[in-house]
Amino acid sequence: MSNSLTVISPAETAACCSPLTAQPLSMEQAEQVAPVLKALADPVRLRLMSLVASRDGGEACICDLNAAFDLSQPTISHHMKVLHEAGLVDRDKRGVWVYYRVRPQALASLGALIGVPPQ
Amino acid sequence: MSNSLTVISPAETAACCSPLTAQPLSMEQAEQVAPVLKALADPVRLRLMSLVASRDGGEACICDLNAAFDLSQPTISHHMKVLHEAGLVDRDKRGVWVYYRVRPQALASLGALIGVPPQ
DNA sequence: CGCAGACATAGACGAACATCAATGTCCTAC
DNA sequence: GTAGGACATTGATGTTCGTCTATGTCTGCG
Numbered sequence: 001m002s003n004s005l006t007v008i009s010p011a012e013t014a015a016c017c018s019p020l021t022a023q024p025l026s027m028e029q030a031e032q033v034a035p036v037l038k039a040l041a042d043p044v045r046l047r048l049m050s051l052v053a054s055r056d057g058g059e060a061c062i063c064d065l066n067a068a069f070d071l072s073q074p075t076i077s078h079h080m081k082v083l084h085e086a087g088l089v090d091r092d093k094r095g096v097w098v099y100y101r102v103r104p105q106a107l108a109s110l111g112a113l114i115g116v117p118p119q
Numbered sequence: 120m121s122n123s124l125t126v127i128s129p130a131e132t133a134a135c136c137s138p139l140t141a142q143p144l145s146m147e148q149a150e151q152v153a154p155v156l157k158a159l160a161d162p163v164r165l166r167l168m169s170l171v172a173s174r175d176g177g178e179a180c181i182c183d184l185n186a187a188f189d190l191s192q193p194t195i196s197h198h199m200k201v202l203h204e205a206g207l208v209d210r211d212k213r214g215v216w217v218y219y220r221v222r223p224q225a226l227a228s229l230g231a232l233i234g235v236p237p238q
Numbered sequence: 239c240g241c242a243g244a245c246a247t248a249g250a251c252g253a254a255c256a257t258c259a260a261t262g263t264c265c266t267a268c
Numbered sequence: 269g270t271a272g273g274a275c276a277t278t279g280a281t282g283t284t285c286g287t288c289t290a291t292g293t294c295t296g297c298g
Contacts, residue, residue: 181244
C-alpha cells in the first residue's frame, strides 16, 4: 500500500536537513528524521543492517538472517519491515526468497546529519 | 552515581566498531551502540541537540530550551538527562543554572558508524 | 534565617514497542 | 492439483517510553 506511493522514502528526508550542529532543526524536520533513527536504534535491527550490508553481493534473504539470531522468523520479518518502511533497505522478491539490500544513500544522509560534515 | 564511575561514556563505545557496512556487528557491539542511537531517536531530543549545538558558545541552559517547546520543565529536564546518560552532552552547573554542551566526538563516532566512511 | 527561582526526582498513566504462536499467502516441484 | 517451504500478517502479552503533576534539592538574595 505504501509501496505504490513511494515518492520519497523516509530515509531520504534526512538529506533535507543541515547537520545537527549547524543550525536548529525545526519541529517538522525533527519529526521526519526521528523515525528513521528509531528504526536503527534497536540492537537487532542494527545487527541486521550490518549483516545485510557486509554480505557478499550486499544482499541477504530472511533465511540467512534468521540463522544469526535466537528469534522467531516472524520477529526477524517484522524488523526487516521496519527497516524497509524507514527507507533503509530495499526489498526484492526473487522466486520464493526475498532479498534485502541496504540503501547506502539513506545511511549516508543520516551519517551526514549526525556526524561531522565532510571536513 | 554514574558520574563517579564514568570511565568511558556510552557514546564513546560507538567508536569501538567499524562502520555498519564494513563488517557484521556482534550482538554485544549492537547492544552497546543501540542505546546511544535510541537517545537520539526522538524528535524532542533531536531538536534539543541541535538547539544546544548551534547556540552561541555551544551551550544552553534548561531555561533556554524550555522556551522552545510546549513541554513542561520536568519533561525537558528528563530528555536532557537521557542525552547526558548516553554520553551525547555534558552537564555543567554554574550557580543556579545548568548548562549543557554537546560532545562533538560522540556525534562524530556515531556518524562514522552509520554513514559512509571518509571515502 | 527565610523566601524565591532553577533544576531534578518520584510516581502515575496511556501509548508505543518487541516478541511470540498461530495462521495466511504465494511460489515451486512433483 | 496438491504438498511443502519461504515469508508476511494477525492478535495477544509484557515491557519500555514520553509526558504530566507534585514534590524535593540547591543556590543566591534580602
